[in-house]
Amino acid sequence: MGQGLNKEVTVSGGSIRVRNHAAKWLTEVFQPPVVVSIQLLISPLPEAGFPGTIGYGALAALFVCVVPLLVLLVLVRMGKVTDHHVSDRKQRAPVLLMALGCIAVGLLVLNAVDAPRSVTAMVLAVVGGVAVLAAVSPFWKMSGHAAAVSCAAVVLVLMLGPAWVPLLLLVPAVSWSRVVLRAHTPAQVVAGSLFGGMVMAGIWWLLQDLLVA
Template sequence: MEQLSENLLENTATITAVAWDERLAFWISQIGSPPLTTTACIALGVLSLPASRSTWYWMGIYLLLVVLMPLLYLVWLLKKGHITDIHLKVREQRTRPLLVTVAAAFLAWGILHFGAAPRLLVALAAAMCLQTVIFLAITLRWKISFHSASAAGMAVMAWLVVGSLSIGFALSVPVIAWARVRLQRHTASQTFAGATLGGGILLSVLYMYLLI
C-alpha cells in the first residue's frame, strides 16, 4: 500500500512537471509568435532612424500589409475551419497563408520603394519578400519554423541597432526554438533551419542594400 502511494505521488509530480513545462512553452510560443517578433524587428529598425512623422507613417504601412493583413487572413481561415490553429501546425495548411503573405510582402515593398520610404524599411520589405518565397518553396516539401525565423530576424536587427545590448534578443532565439520543439510543433532541425535562414536572409538583404 505504501509502495502504491509512493508511485502515485511520483506520477502526480511527473504530470505536474510536464504540465508546467508545457504551459511555459505555450506562453513563450505566444509571446514569440511571428507577428510580435516581426513587429519588434521593424520597431527596432525605426528607432535607429532619425525621428520623424513620415518614418512612423511608413512603419504603419509596412505593419498593416505584412503583419496585420496576413494575421486577419489567418483568423478568417480559422473561423471558417480551414486551419486547425493560428500557428499552422499542419504543414499542408500553410500554403494559402504563405501565398497571401508573399503577395502582401511584395505589395509592401512596391509601395515603400516607389513611395520613397526610408531605405531601411524598403530593405526589410525586400527581405520579407525573399524569405516568404523561400519558405513557401520549402513548405511544399518540409515544415520549417516561422517562429525561429522571425526571432532570428529580430535578434539580427537588435544586434545591428544596439550591439552587445542585444544579448537578450539573441537568447530569445533558442528559447523560442525550445518552446516549439517542446510543444511538438517542430523538430530541432526545423527550428535551426528557420533561424539560420531567417537571420541569414535579413543580413544578406541589408548587405545588398548597403546598409551594413
C-alpha cells in the first residue's frame, strides 16, 4: 500500500512539473514584446508594397518592443524591477510609462520617415492598450500577456481571413499559463483577453478605416 501511495505521489509530482513547464514555455514564447513585434512586422500588409514595407514594421517594433524590453532588462539587472514580466503590480505603471515614452519617440521617427499609415494605426492601438494598463496597474493587475495575445490573434484574423481563426486558441492557452504560474487570477486574464480582443483590436479596426481606407 505504501509503495502504491508513493507511486501516486511520484506520478502527481511529474504531472505538476510537466504542467508548470508547459505554462512557463507558453508565458515566455508568447510574452507581450514577442507577440506585439510580430503584430507590428505584418502591420503594413493592408497597404500596397508589402512585404517590401516590412522594414517600417521592424522600425516600429524597435521602439515599441525592443528598446523598452532592453531598458526593462537593465532595470531588472539593477534590482529596480523584480523580473522581466514585472510581477510586482506596484512596479508596472512606471515601466509602462517608460514604454509609452519610447513609443512616442517611435511615432515621431515613423512620421519622419513617412511610414505607411497602417503601421501608425497599429502602434496607436498598442498605445491605447499600454495607457489603460498603466492606469489600471496601481489598483489591479490585469494580464498584459492575455491582452497582447488576444489583440494580436483578433487583428491577424481580421487582416488575414477566416483561415487564421485557430490562432484564437492561443488566448485560452496563454491565459491558462498565467493562472497556473499564479501570476494572475482567472478574472485578471479574462479581463485582459476581453480588453485586448475587443478594445485594442477595436481601436486598430477604427484607425484602419480612418487612416488607411
